[in-house]
Amino acid sequence: MARTTDARSRMISSAIDLLRERGVNGVTVDAVLASSGAPRGSVYHHFPGGRSQLVLEAAESSAELMTTMIRSYADVDATTALQDFVALWKDVLVRSDFRAGCPVAALVNETSTDLSGSVDLAGQTFSTWVELLATTFADDRRTRAEAEDLALTVVATVEGAITMCRAQRSVRPLDVAVAQLTGLL
């Protein structure tokens, strides 16, 4: 029955939104239920591990979404990939009125003992993004190692710029940063 998995995926989707906007601690069971409309009685049916499982699955799911996007840049040139990557984040920021950020960064900034593994997940996710971007950046103008350093810098700068954009409620930091990064490509 497709309906049963429906509630589950809606809960994950709501958890991702909450993770983006309010951080790990903002992903409460009540908030997920309210925002997803899922039946209260089925939370621990779908997530026997409770809130921890819900948060971790939401983080994994959102990380994979972004990973898939980055993977799709494999065949475009470096500048286009950078601009697409940034455009994606600008969309997240603007559509949420600067309330939403990166769910992976949220895992790092808010450490709690009951969510061990969340930091590792963030670390691995960043590695994956860097590897994939490096593949896109690699060409005859630079070595693989140079492409990786460049990719790491792009991820770092974009992540930091997202935080600044949220704080200042403006896309300017991201716009300025991408212009500077383009100079490095």
Next chain:
Amino acid sequence: MARTTDARSRMISSAIDLLRERGVNGVTVDAVLASSGAPRGSVYHHFPGGRSQLVLEAAESSAELMTTMIRSYADVDATTALQDFVALWKDVLVRSDFRAGCPVAALVNETSTDLSGSVDLAGQTFSTWVELLATTFADDRRTRAEAEDLALTVVATVEGAITMCRAQRSVRPLDVAVAQLTGLL
């Protein structure tokens, strides 16, 4: 009596550490008391506004600490300023075994309704840092506007790299990023 303000400043100091390591929600009254050794009975004496006041004052205080450091770079050259700025953050990371990050970024990643003003504080703090760094970067080789764009990029990249360093428990992201940024100077 210097002793009376002692408990207060110790509480602020503990709150800053907690803000760095566990985020806004990690700054609980109990944790601050445990870590500062301050007497329980005097929390609401020193902070009538309760936890919210404690968190905001801690954030302001830590932001000012970093602002003071950046201001001291006014007379050095751009490359030295960048390296000192990064060295400062590496110290925070390594000494905490990668558990601590930027308290200002923590304000942004974890939004809660009872702490309105925290996002604005973060936005203003980032602006201040960019302005000060831009003053250091400004010289005869570039305009003030160019210096500001450069400074904004430095802050963004360093902030993002800090997040990546914490996630991967390594200073490598910061090292790589600063090498790339040096190319922009």
Next chain:
DNA sequence: GTCTATACGAAGATAGAC
């Protein structure tokens, strides 16, 4: 100024009916 005790609310989790 600082103590202990306690009220209050929020949130996670479980139990048992349907």
Next chain:
DNA sequence: GTCTATCTTCGTATAGAC
């Protein structure tokens, strides 16, 4: 699978003694 209690824990805040 989903419902409605209910239990428990935790964290903020207050009260009143010292």
